[in-house]
């Protein structure tokens with residue numbers, strides 16, 4: 001693995017852990033050159049899931065893209081990278097249970113929101129505002145009220 005700090009190609013694995021769902025392995029690595037530590041994830045190759053976008057075009061399900069979106073929403077929030085991985089894994093697993101191999105982006109968005117809602121309200125609202133593209137403020141407020149109770 002390429003070190004994200006110094007780009008050196010050699011490292012040693014300090015710790016490997018299988019996720020609870022058994023679908024990914026998390027590895028803690030130490031760069032042999034600069035000695036810094038980083039984490040990598042390996043995933044079980046599964047059937048390609050197609051994501052149907054709002055405009056009807058299809059793309060391969062890309063967990064990195066979802067991860068990026070969630071990470072953005074969780075910026076400066078007390079949500080760990082492990083927690084984010086857990087969310088994505090749960091979603092990937094749920095999608096695999098589907099009979100067909102297509103899923104709408106809005107469905108994925110909702111699945112992420114459902115989970116963020118329970119973890120961090122700020123991250124939830126951030127994510128929701130991007131994903132739902134709130135048409136107006138009242139809609140957004142309604143969404144806010146859901147967790148403000």
Ligand SMILES: [Zn+2]
Nearest residue numbers: 003006031034
């Ligand atoms: Zn390094």
